[in-house]
Amino acid sequence: MRALIQRISEASVKVDGEIVGQSGPGLLVLVCAMRGDETAHADKLAAKISKLRIFKDDAEKMNLSVRDVGGSALVISQFTLAGDTKGNRPGFSTAAAPDQGKALYEHFTQALIAQGVPCENGIFGADMKVSLTNDGPVTIWLDTDA
Template sequence: MIAVIQRVSSSYVEVNGEIVGKIGKGINILLGVVKGDTDEDIKKLVNKIPYLRIFEDEIGKMNLSLVDIEGEVLIISQFTLAGNLKKGRRPSFENAEEPSRAQELYNRFVKQMSQIVPVQTGVFAAHMKVFIENDGPVTFILNSKEL
């Protein structure tokens, strides 16, 4: 699994002009499910992301986690994170998990994350407009295979 995490002041997602998920201070997660991902990949990310000390304390040092600040998470499925751009100019998505399996893993990720912090989501496989007020900017890329 690949997760792009962004510290945000706020973030929301629209589908067909309607806001379907919205958060205040917290983390926006763009989540890509890769072929071969399992519950172990979910576990690695869920055990890492809410506890990353990427929020500033009273002296401006990144010393607080999402849990510490009682922040929220907006999770957006994004199969393009599994895209391969090595050959030619058109991305290949051969590494992206098959949609029904990807949705199953995405839903499990959302469920497990929501047991730790408040979670909002987009709509799996929908065309979405994601509005991200990146705070910092602070952005990290996590690959569950590297944790």
């Protein structure tokens, strides 16, 4: 699985003009299931994100996790993270099939909640409008195959 994590002051996602999920302060997690991914990949990614020390401590050093600061996460499905950009038009053949992608996306969110991170979601496959205030900015790329 792949994820792009952004430390946020706040974030929200709208579908058809209605807010369907929001978070803050904490993390915006854009996540993509890849072909061959299994629930173990989602569990590994959730554990890594919940412990990732990207929040400042009293000495202004990034030593705290989202759990340490009592933050939450907005988790958005983002199949374009699988984009192959060898040409001018990205290809997405390495992304998991939609049914598997949705199941892994939902499993990932539940795994992150089980790690102690309150989560809200977008709607899988929907045309979403995501708004955020990036804090730092801090943006981290994670890939379970890397």
